[in-house]
Amino acid sequence: MKNPSFATRWNVDEIEENYLRWLKAPSEMEPEWQYFFEGFHLGYGENGVVVSETQAPAMDAGHSSIEKHARLYGAIYAFRDIGHTQASFDPLEPEVEENPRLSLKRLGFEPSDLSEIHFTGNYLGGVRMSIGEILDRLKRTYCENVGVEYLHIQATEKRRWIQSRIEPTDNRPAFSHDEKVRILRKILQAEEFENFLHTRYVGQKRFSLEGGESLITALDSIFQKCPDEGVEEIVMGMAHRGRLNVLANVMGKSHEFIFREFSENFVPDGAHGSGDVKYHLGYESVRTTSNGQQVVIHLSPNPSHLEAVNGVVEGKARARQRLRGDSERKRVLPILVHGDAAMAGQGVVAEVFNFSKLPGYRTGGTVHVVVNNQIGFTTSPTDARSSLYCTDVAKAIEAPIFHVNGNDPLSVAMVAEIALAYRQKFGEDVVIDVNC
Known part of the structure; x- marks a missing residue:
């Protein structure tokens, strides 16, 4: 603390932190900080006047109030931090x-x-x-x-x-009645879709979204808010888990065609292959929001290597921004949907984060949505990673992280809207960790 003009609102967090340390152990502080807080106490308690014995109790009460005030600031910081x-x-x-x-x-x-x-x-x-x-x-x-x-x-x-x-x-969350109905309808559509596949196509290979249906809420909430935030186009990438549900209830792909791909009589084109190929296919559509505004949505095709599509999505988003003349990178939004284990365990995730702020690669920020079903790699989180959360990798680029209960779709929708607004405001990545 070499510059005495540092005592401004912008440095209040640092001042509060050092003040708490000074209260506990003044001698351990740098001399400059000791002089500063001693002067603060002198000015606050004595106001430059010699204190008489009759004033001493009032002084003690004043010091007690100051200490409680400092502890209160420390409490506010603690809740914000942990x-x-x-x-x-x-x-x-x-x-x-x-x-x-x-x-x-x-x-x-x-x-x-x-x-x-x-x-x-x-x-x-x-x-x-x-x-x-x-x-x-x-x-x-x-x-x-x-x-x-x-x-x-x-x-x-x-x-x-x-x-x-x-x-x-x-x-x-503070949504209107109509917004709550829309969110509820999306949850019901997602659940009924999975229930139908489970009962109609028993034994067939599926990568279900059961338990994580609020992913549809998150994506739909972002889509609904895009026109208000100036977004005209979404480029999205995701792995297998929940892909068919997203195609049906976010992208608007025909249910009839999706179900036909499950049929025993379905013979795909040679170029498309068979088996779980329906979980690899991409799709493009123009969707209309509840306010009547249109947004273009691209879902990129991906191979079996779950997160390999991440870099492709970023490149495609940057190309779409160039085609639209979007120099501010506000009109085309990349979205990546991750699994919890892949988020922590696959190197391509860290690589894409690392590229996110480089001038030659940046896309104005990506909204990352983690479908955290806590069973990635068929093991529990305690045996799958060393970090507390699967999203800790995002701290390397100072991305804000919102952990939200997947059983609370209203909170999921609220967080999705905040994440989109943050991306549009600052042009940087943001992470939504949907626990289910």
Whole structure:
């Protein structure tokens, strides 16, 4: 801390962090920080006037209030940073244990402190609120069906933007009646499609979306919002899991033709082969949103190597941007749908992330949707990777990550809309981890 003009709103996170360290161990801080906080306390408590013995109790009370205020800032930062570790976005976990680092005692508060009113700083735009209400709202925002990882992003503007989208609403969806009906209809269509295939074509090779039907909700929500965000065209890539459901309920491919490919009498063209070939085929369509606006959607064909199509999608999206004269890369949107094991285990995923910001390859950001059924490579997550989440690879490029409970389609739709808006605002990748 060489420049005394650093004390601005832009550096509030660093100041808060160092202030908490100074309260615990002043002697371990750099001399510049020690002088700064000692001067702060002197100015706040004494106001440049010698304190008499009768004023000492008031001084102690003032110092106590300052310390609680600092702890409150630390609590806000803690929930933003690790609130996702006790969020309920995993539908297979009946009960989520509290992270000890987010307990009331660890945050430095007593139950008697919860009624005290404090200034919230950069939380909710700076208002006065009781400590108890602040902690309750932080838990609703960061520890329920949506967990958000974004403090690994260095740019303050991006962090503030995400906070402005999730904190005022407590990270809860607020859809109209018609929007809720549309989301419900998509879930029902996805479930009925899988149920029909399961009962009508028993024993045939299938890569079902059962349990992960909210993928259709995520893709449909992005598609519905594309015209409002200036997107005219989507280039999408995905592996086998749920591909037929996407073709039917997102791309609009004829159910009759899809079912005919399951028929024992179906003889495909020689160039197309047989067996699970229907899970390799691409498709293109022009779809109309509920508001009557059209969006072109391309689903790229892919080989059996699950994530091999990723680079192809990025190249195709960049080509479509060039054909449309889309120099800002806002009108053509690439979407990649991953499996949880492939996201963590296949090198092409990291390679595509690594190329995402290079001038010669960038496409203005990709929306990554992970269908996380927690059984990739036929093993549990604890035996499949070393990282906490399969999406941790995305932190290398500072992409925000939204973990969402797949059994809560309204939250999935909300997160999908936020992800699209982030991509359009900043032109960078964003990840949606749909747990099912």
